[in-house]
Amino acid sequence: MYHRKSSDENEQYFLPADETEFDRLDMAHHLQLLILDGELHKAPIQNDPANVLDCGTGTGIWALDFGSIHPGSKVIGVDLAPNQPTWTYPNVVFETDDLEKEWTYQKNHFDFIHSRMVGSAIRDWGRYTRQMYEHAAPGAYVELSEHSMWTYCDDNTQPPTSISLTYFTHLTAALSKLNIHTRDFSSRFFRSHLEAAGFVDIQVFVYKVPWGTWPKSRKFKHMGAVCSEVCRTGIEAYGLMAMTRLLGMEESEARAICTEFVDTMYKAKEHIYHLQ
Structure with missing residues (x-):
């Protein structure tokens, strides 16, 4: 077509x-x-966060870049479409799944959750951010980029x-x-969902x-x-x-x-x- x-x-x-x-x-x-002036993220990541989730990984390029820089991290890239390469670093894996369904990951598990450009796929942002909160470890960083x-x-x-x-x-x-x-998308829209989910110390950057x-x-x-x-x-x-x-x-x-x-x-x- x-x-x-x-x-x-x-x-x-x-x-x-x-x-x-x-x-x-x-x-x-x-x-x-x-x-971002060459940076992969805005979150002040230090050392290698143990467990990282890349939501809407696309071709997997962000997950691969992050995994290469942080060899001590286990990175999971998940997307609704299987568009990722068959080759990957030992610490990076890709999964095909629907992020709007119930997440099957361990609760309080991820030290960094990265979500980028999933706006045309997410219907329920309240549920999406709540699941991020439930599966983020205490003190974890969550970064949304839309x-x-x-x-x-x-x-x-x-x-x-x-x-x-x-x-x-x-x-x-x-x-x-x-x-x-x-048309609802704005820094205020995303911030309100993060706050409602329970996140604190929220920083907003607009470019x-x-x-x-x-x-x-x-x-x-x-x-x-x-x-x-x-x-x-x-x-x-x-x-x-x-x-x-x-x-x-x-x-x-x-x-x-x-x-x-x-x-x-x-x-x-x-x-x-x-x-x-």
């Missing part, structure tokens, strides 16, 4: 599972490193008729049919990530270029399936929206960004 291999017929995971998508996920990992599924602009270069707003309006409507409400090479600073221009490459195939990966399968839109119309969005992004006349 759409010349992209589907990962599952289940609507819960509607993104493709092909080499194009795997490359995009690895590039998204590189973008995350740029955002991004807004909306674009913003500070200088009025994005008109109300922008194709980016059209695209995200459709995507938001599509995901809401799966009970995934991405502006440009779409396109419009920033003047060298750092953010490079970040925008990498983000554009991530989004080049990501716009289609998210948009086509969501708009056709969930909204009943004709494929030609959905593809036209995606193509126009990518073209607009590369022209960089609209100074747009997302929050992460």
Whole structure:
């Protein structure tokens, strides 16, 4: 369908599972490193935490990087889709499972739980964060990294008729049919769920990530270029399936929206960004 291999017929995971998508996920990992100035996480990890859980591991690249730096840690990478490599470090294992179901791990077990970019798959954030709390060891760190599924602009270069707003309006409507409400995503939203679950000493970091090479600073221009490459195939990966399968839109119309969005992004006349 759409010349992209589907990962599952289940609507819960509607993104493709092909080499194009795997490359995009690895590039998204590189973008995350740029955002965090080369660091794998913000949590003040010391030494090698004994048990680490990487939620939404994707291609497994974060879990592998962490495992290589922390050989004394046992790292479990879990994802709904089996997109991970067959080769891994001795201290890294991958599991295919649904994080929204009851976790079967030992309670009070993990010293570090890392969750990144699972926003388009989690329906019940209250339950998700509660299970994190139940399975985190006393004194453990939990880190969530998500991004807004909306674009913003500070200088009025994005008109109300922008194709980016059209695209995200459709995507938001599509995901809401799966009970995934991405317009709620904000630092306040995630903080409230962590607090309700019982977590303390919560720190929030918010970053502006440009779409396109419009920033003047060298750092953010490079970040925008990498983000554009991530989004080049990501716009289609998210948009086509969501708009056709969930909204009943004709494929030609959905593809036209995606193509126009990518073209607009590369022209960089609209100074747009997302929050992460």
